[in-house]
Amino acid sequence: MLSMQHISKVYRTELVETHALRDFSLEVNDGEFVAVTGPSGSGKTTFLNIAGLLESFTSGTYVLDGLDVSGLNDNERSRIRNQKIGFIFQSFNLIPDLDLFDNVDVPLRYRGLKAADRKERIHNALETVGLASRMKHLPAQLSGGQQQRVAIARALAGDPHFLLADEPTGNLDSLMARQVLDLLQEINEKGTTIIMVTHDAELARRAHRNVQVLDGQVTDLEAPDSHPLTVAVDNDAADNLSAGA
Amino acid sequence: MPIRPILSALLRNKTGAVLLVLQIAITMAVIVNAAFIVSQRLAKMNRDPGFDVPNMIAFQSWGFGADYNHEVAVKEDTDYLASLPGVLGVTTTASLPLSNSGSANTFAATGEEFDEAGADTPEIVANTYVMNEQVLDALGVELVAGRTFYPEEVSYRTPQHSSFAPSVIMTRDLAIETYGTEDALGKTLYDGLGNPAEVVGIIENMQGAWVDWDDLTHVLLMPGIAAGPFLRYIVRVEPGRRDEVMRVIEETLPARNSERMIRRIQPFTEIVARSYRRDHSMTILLIATVIMLVSITSLGIIGLASFAVRQRTKQIGTRRAIGATRRDILGYFMVENWLVTTGGVLLGALLTVAVNMWLVDAYSLEKLDWAYIPAGVLILWVLGQLAVLVPAIRASGIAPAIATRTV
Numbered sequence A: 001m002l003s004m005q006h007i008s009k010v011y012r013t014e015l016v017e018t019h020a021l022r023d024f025s026l027e028v029n030d031g032e033f034v035a036v037t038g039p040s041g042s043g044k045t046t047f048l049n050i051a052g053l054l055e056s057f058t059s060g061t062y063v064l065d066g067l068d069v070s071g072l073n074d075n076e077r078s079r080i081r082n083q084k085i086g087f088i089f090q091s092f093n094l095i096p097d098l099d100l101f102d103n104v105d106v107p108l109r110y111r112g113l114k115a116a117d118r119k120e121r122i123h124n125a126l127e128t129v130g131l132a133s134r135m136k137h138l139p140a141q142l143s144g145g146q147q148q149r150v151a152i153a154r155a156l157a158g159d160p161h162f163l164l165a166d167e168p169t170g171n172l173d174s175l176m177a178r179q180v181l182d183l184l185q186e187i188n189e190k191g192t193t194i195i196m197v198t199h200d201a202e203l204a205r206r207a208h209r210n211v212q213v214l215d216g217q218v219t220d221l222e223a224p225d226s227h228p229l230t231v232a233v234d235n236d237a238a239d240n241l242s243a244g245a
Numbered sequence B: 001m002p003i004r005p006i007l008s009a010l011l012r013n014k015t016g017a018v019l020l021v022l023q024i025a026i027t028m029a030v031i032v033n034a035a036f037i038v039s040q041r042l043a044k045m046n047r048d049p050g051f052d053v054p055n056m057i058a059f060q061s062w063g064f065g066a067d068y069n070h071e072v073a074v075k076e077d078t079d080y081l082a083s084l085p086g087v088l089g090v091t092t093t094a095s096l097p098l099s100n101s102g103s104a105n106t107f108a109a110t111g112e113e114f115d116e117a118g119a120d121t122p123e124i125v126a127n128t129y130v131m132n133e134q135v136l137d138a139l140g141v142e143l144v145a146g147r148t149f150y151p152e153e154v155s156y157r158t159p160q161h162s163s164f165a166p167s168v169i170m171t172r173d174l175a176i177e178t179y180g181t182e183d184a185l186g187k188t189l190y191d192g193l194g195n196p197a198e199v200v201g202i203i204e205n206m207q208g209a210w211v212d213w214d215d216l217t218h219v220l221l222m223p224g225i226a227a228g229p230f231l232r233y234i235v236r237v238e239p240g241r242r243d244e245v246m247r248v249i250e251e252t253l254p255a256r257n258s259e260r261m262i263r264r265i266q267p268f269t270e271i272v273a274r275s276y277r278r279d280h281s282m283t284i285l286l287i288a289t290v291i292m293l294v295s296i297t298s299l300g301i302i303g304l305a306s307f308a309v310r311q312r313t314k315q316i317g318t319r320r321a322i323g324a325t326r327r328d329i330l331g332y333f334m335v336e337n338w339l340v341t342t343g344g345v346l347l348g349a350l351l352t353v354a355v356n357m358w359l360v361d362a363y364s365l366e367k368l369d370w371a372y373i374p375a376g377v378l379i380l381w382v383l384g385q386l387a388v389l390v391p392a393i394r395a396s397g398i399a400p401a402i403a404t405r406t407v
């Protein structure tokens, strides 16, 4: 369970203050698959970074699995990222000098798991994404879709509660995008909560619930003047929507 | 800290690392050999001279006047110098110890070899000094047995003299070399013409003229006053009074006799320093080389690590995002550097030995003390870790949000 109340995020540079999020409130229940949409610069990535403890926020409260995260220090945040959260990035972010096995191994080592345990998890995760046979390949030897599947395996191997994905299909053609989404759906059906930022309305429609971010706030999808995209992606999960602002 | 994935990432990206390994290896070979040579030179310069270098003054006297009387001049000057406050002893000599110039003669423990050819008594080479009865006080050497010369044994020598000496004082090393025992008091020493002299004193130690001579401590003192008109004086003073006495000598001695010239009044430390000048400048050159190489290598390490940090910014952010702590990132770069340095020092150890073998061969330097190799390894490990610290700390400060914010 993820609960953000009245979160604001201000980026300050010498000259400008950017209010990337303002009075942002959202709850995501365990097992949900939430798609986050919104125009460029609206604050989607900022939200995801705060949700994933990659960045701190300026004000508001954020409770993750019953834990108020605002008081955590850097090490504790690292540990929670490692244990509870799996990240999937638009440009895959695999480590180019490590083979697939070692890439999936990275977060497991940070968790300090024993070699045998790690090995089993890596095999299972790569099996799940259908790349177990290519364990010794380097990322550069794979297609984009395959690389993203490895990234999913890496996120999955640690058994996270939450899978956070920022435009996971943004660098993929539509066929590969669909495959990746099939995979995410499969993972969600097994119980992992997924929050996915996407520009693709068709893919967003496959989530339980769509959240639209406009100008740093969650907008009500039922509002008549909402973004055309949100009308298109409105679906049966709409009751779950945080009324937000 | 996991070593295997760091190593495999390193091996996939090796150009920079290989160059650094080579640089570290060369650095190690040079600094270890240089340090060894420096330590040897320092040990050489720090050998105990056996006489009281810091409290001694030396100068030259040159009788040039038409009315110069060597015997009178020497007697007057010696007595005058001995009477100065703070002076412990004064002697004349033809040459100075540790000045890199002097004379050596051959001697033998028995007279037989001069009778029958091929006798197996070894010929002894000793550095000789002709000095007066104040010799022990003038040098500050330690007498371990016997006595100093009697005044009546101290005669004025002529350039043509061919007699040996009634008595001699020798260093313990020379006694052992000559007689096989330091217990040489009362024994007879024969000069190259077979003339005998009695050993009346044994001194603990005294270095002779040539700092590079293997038998530097084979010193023989003979009673006498060197032939004129040119000779040198050694004046030894109470500790702390050297400069004061030197000033007095400078101001008063020359005027006491206008038939002779007093030249180059100087502290004995200067004479010794001049003899070791080559060792000294070699030491400085080597130390400068070591400092330069160490700096260049440190810069190389810093440069490569900084480059790696910049190049891997996104990777570091990603690692942070998926659970690495700052310490994990710091550790990554420290371990990576440690692996590179270890490669460097392993190769460096071989290179060090090779360079040393070449030095031994080409310059007849001594064989490297093996303990210098682990010491060099340790130093380079520490150096590497220190050098990589700054870029590693910078890496550990990279924000995890970089993972989503860069393309």
Ligand SMILES: Nc1ncnc2c1ncn2[C@@H]1O[C@H](COP(=O)(O)OP(=O)(O)OP(=O)(O)O)[C@@H](O)[C@H]1O
Pocket: A011, A012, A018, A019, A020, A038, A039, A040, A041, A042, A043, A044, A045, A046, A047
């Ligand atoms: N580190 C930063 N410093 C200053 N401003 C920032 C920073 N990161 C983001 N912003 C600003 O915050 C706002 C929200 O950015 P964010 O990346 O969350 O948008 P987004 O919805 O993810 O956009 P896109 O769809 O283009 O990825 C933008 O105006 C952006 O310029």
Ligand SMILES: [Mg+2]
Pocket: A044, A045, A046, A166
């Ligand atoms: Mg974004």
